[in-house]
Amino acid sequence: MLFYVFGGLAIVSALGVIGQRNPIYSVLALVLMFASLAGLYVVLDAPFTAVTQIIIYAGAIMVLFLFVVMLLNNPLEGHSPYDRSHPLRRTAAGRMGGVLAVMLVAELAWGLSRMVGAGAPVAGDVAAGAVVSSVREIGVKIFTDYRFAFEATSILILVAMIGAVVLARREEATR
Amino acid sequence: MDPTVIAHIGIILVVFVSLLLSAAAMVWIERKVAAVIQQRFGPTRTGFAGLLQPIADVVKLFFKEELRPRAADPFLFNLAPVIAVAAAFVAFAAVPFGAETTFFGLLDRPIALGVSDMNVAVLVIFGTASLGVYGIVLAGWASNSKYSLLGALRSSAQMISYELSYGMSLASVVLLAGTLSLRGIVDAQAGTWLGFIPKWFLFLQPFGFAIYAISGIAETNRAPFDFPEAEQELVAGYHTEYSSMRFGMFFMAEYINMVTVSAVATNLFLGGWHGPFLPEWLGGGWVLAKGLFLLFTYVWIRWTLPRYRYDQLMQFGWKFLLPAATLNLLVTAAGVIYFGY
Numbered sequence: 001m002l003f004y005v006f007g008g009l010a011i012v013s014a015l016g017v018i019g020q021r022n023p024i025y026s027v028l029a030l031v032l033m034f035a036s037l038a039g040l041y042v043v044l045d046a047p048f049t050a051v052t053q054i055i056i057y058a059g060a061i062m063v064l065f066l067f068v069v070m071l072l073n074n075p076l077e078g079h080s081p082y083d084r085s086h087p088l089r090r091t092a093a094g095r096m097g098g099v100l101a102v103m104l105v106a107e108l109a110w111g112l113s114r115m116v117g118a119g120a121p122v123a124g125d126v127a128a129g130a131v132v133s134s135v136r137e138i139g140v141k142i143f144t145d146y147r148f149a150f151e152a153t154s155i156l157i158l159v160a161m162i163g164a165v166v167l168a169r170r171e172e173a174t175r
Numbered sequence: 176m177d178p179t180v181i182a183h184i185g186i187i188l189v190v191f192v193s194l195l196l197s198a199a200a201m202v203w204i205e206r207k208v209a210a211v212i213q214q215r216f217g218p219t220r221t222g223f224a225g226l227l228q229p230i231a232d233v234v235k236l237f238f239k240e241e242l243r244p245r246a247a248d249p250f251l252f253n254l255a256p257v258i259a260v261a262a263a264f265v266a267f268a269a270v271p272f273g274a275e276t277t278f279f280g281l282l283d284r285p286i287a288l289g290v291s292d293m294n295v296a297v298l299v300i301f302g303t304a305s306l307g308v309y310g311i312v313l314a315g316w317a318s319n320s321k322y323s324l325l326g327a328l329r330s331s332a333q334m335i336s337y338e339l340s341y342g343m344s345l346a347s348v349v350l351l352a353g354t355l356s357l358r359g360i361v362d363a364q365a366g367t368w369l370g371f372i373p374k375w376f377l378f379l380q381p382f383g384f385a386i387y388a389i390s391g392i393a394e395t396n397r398a399p400f401d402f403p404e405a406e407q408e409l410v411a412g413y414h415t416e417y418s419s420m421r422f423g424m425f426f427m428a429e430y431i432n433m434v435t436v437s438a439v440a441t442n443l444f445l446g447g448w449h450g451p452f453l454p455e456w457l458g459g460g461w462v463l464a465k466g467l468f469l470l471f472t473y474v475w476i477r478w479t480l481p482r483y484r485y486d487q488l489m490q491f492g493w494k495f496l497l498p499a500a501t502l503n504l505l506v507t508a509a510g511v512i513y514f515g516y
Contacts, residue, residue, distance in 0.1 A: 024248075024251070024316065028251075028313075031309070047293065047294065047295050048295055048298070051295050051298040051299055051302050052298070054302040054303075054305075054306070055298060055301055055302040055305060058302075058305075058306060059301075059302055059305025059306055059308075059338075060305060060335065060338070063305070063308055063309070063312065063331050063334075063335060064335065066309075066312055066316075066331070067312070067328065067331050067332070070312070070316050070324070070327070070328065071328070135294075135295070135355055
C-alpha cells in the first residue's frame with residue numbers, strides 16, 4: 001500500500017520537475033521526488049539507503065542546485081517556452097537528449113528483461129532485504145565484492161572534481 | 176488498546192509538548208543569561224523572575240500583523256517557516272532520552288524512552304539537519320528582498336561547509352561505538368574507568384567533541400556564526416520580511432535545533448542517561464542536566480564572542496576544521512584497529 005503511495009508521489013513529482021516553468025519549483029519537485037524514493041527504500045526495508053539518499057541528494061546536492069538556480073536565474077522575469085534561444089530548443093541539445101533517451105529506454109528494457117528472467121521481484125525476498133539493510137553488511141560488500149566498482153566510481157568523481165577546478169580556474173584567468 | 180501503543184503515543188505527546196516548552200524556556204534562559212553577562216536584571220516584571228516573559232512574547236507575536244511583501248512568492252513564503260519548524264521537530268524524533276523502561280511494571284515488555292528507536296539514528300539526525308536549510312533558503316528566496324536572499328545564500332554556503340566536519344565528528348564516535356544507533360552509542364558509554372572516571376566518549380574524543388560543538392553552533396546559525404541573520408549587515412537576514420507567528424516559527428525552529436544539537440551531544444559524548452547517584456529510571460534527569468549545561472554554554476558563547484567575518488568563517492571551515500576533523504577520524508580509525516576498542 002505504502003509502496004504505491006510513495007511510487008505515485010515519485011512519478012507525480014518527477015513529472016512536476018519537467019512540467020514547471022519556474023526552475024525553483026522544479027528543484028523543489030525534485031527534492032520531493034528524492035524524498036518519496038527514500039520512502040520507497042524504507043518500504044523495501046533498506047533504511048540505510050533511504051537515509052543516505054536523503055543526506056546526499058536531498059540534503060547536499062539539491063541545496064547546491066537551489067543555490068545555483070537562485071544565483072543564476074531570475075525566474076520572475078519569465079521566458080517564453082517558444083523562445084528560439086532556449087537551450088533545449090537548440091538542435092545539438094535535442095540530438096544529445098534524443099541519444100540519451102534512447103539509451104535510457106534500451107537500459108530499461110534490458111534491465112526489465114533480466115528481472116523477468118530472474119523470476120521473483122527483489123522486494124519479495126524479505127530475508128535477503130534484512131541482510132542487505134545492515135550497514136556492516138553493506139560496508140563489507142562494498143570493500144570486498146564490489147571494490148572495483150567502488151574504486152572506479154571514486155576515480156570518476158575525483159576526475160570530475162579536478163575537471164571542475166580546472167574549468168573554474170581557466171575562467172578566472174581569462175577575465 | 177495495547178498498552179505499549181498508548182505508552183508510545185504518550186511519549187510522542189510528551190516530546191512534542193516539551194519541545195514547544197523548551198523553545199519558550201530557552202527564550203527565558205537566553206534573556207536571563209544575557210542580562211547577567213551584561214550586568215542587567217533581564218525580565219523581572221512578568222511572573223516570578225520574569226518566568227512568564229516567553230508567554231508574553233508569544234502573545235505579542237500572535238497579535239502582530241502578518242505582513243507579506245507584494246513581490247514575494249506567496250506559496251513558498253508560507254511554506255518556508257513550516258519546513259524549518261518541521262525539520263526541527265523531526266530531528267528530535269531520533270533522539271533517545273532514557274533507558275528502556277516498563278513504567279514500574281505497567282507494561283509487559285520494556286519500551287525505549289524516545290519517539291523512535293532507529294538503527295540509523297545518527298544518520299537520520301544528520302539528514303534532517305541538512306533538510307532544515309531548505310526552510311532558510313526558501314524563506315530568503317521567496318521574500319524577494321536582497322537582504323533575505325543574501326542571508327539565505329550565506330546560510331546555505333555555511334551549512335554545506337560545516338556539514339562535512341559535523342559528519343566527520345559523528346563518524347569518529349560511530350567508529351568507537353561500532354553502531355549507528357544512538358541508543359547503542361549511549362550504552363557503549365556505560366560504566367567507569369578506574370571506578371570514578373565515567374566512560375564518556377568526551378575523554379576518548381576531545382577533538383571530536385570540539386569539532387562537533389563548533390560545527391553544531393554553525394549548523395544552528397548561532398553566534399559567533401550567525402551570518403544568515405547578521406543584523407549590522409543584513410537587517411535580519413533570511414527572516415527580514417517575516418513578521419508575527421511566521422517569524423515566531425523560525426525563532427522556534429532555531430531554539431529546537433539548539434535543543435536537538437545539545438541532546439545529541441549529550442548522547443554522543445557525555446554518556447546520555449548514564450551517571451552516578453540517580454537510579455536508572457531517572458536517567459532522563461541526567462540527559463536534562465547535561466543538555467541544560469550545554470544549552471547554557473550555547474548562550475554563554477553567544478554573549479561572549481564577537482561574530483566572525485564571513486571570509487574568516489569559510490577559511491576556518493574548509494582550511495582548518497575539515498582537515499582537523501579528517502585527521503581526527505583517521506587517528507580514531509587507527510586507534511580502533513590497534514587497540515580494538
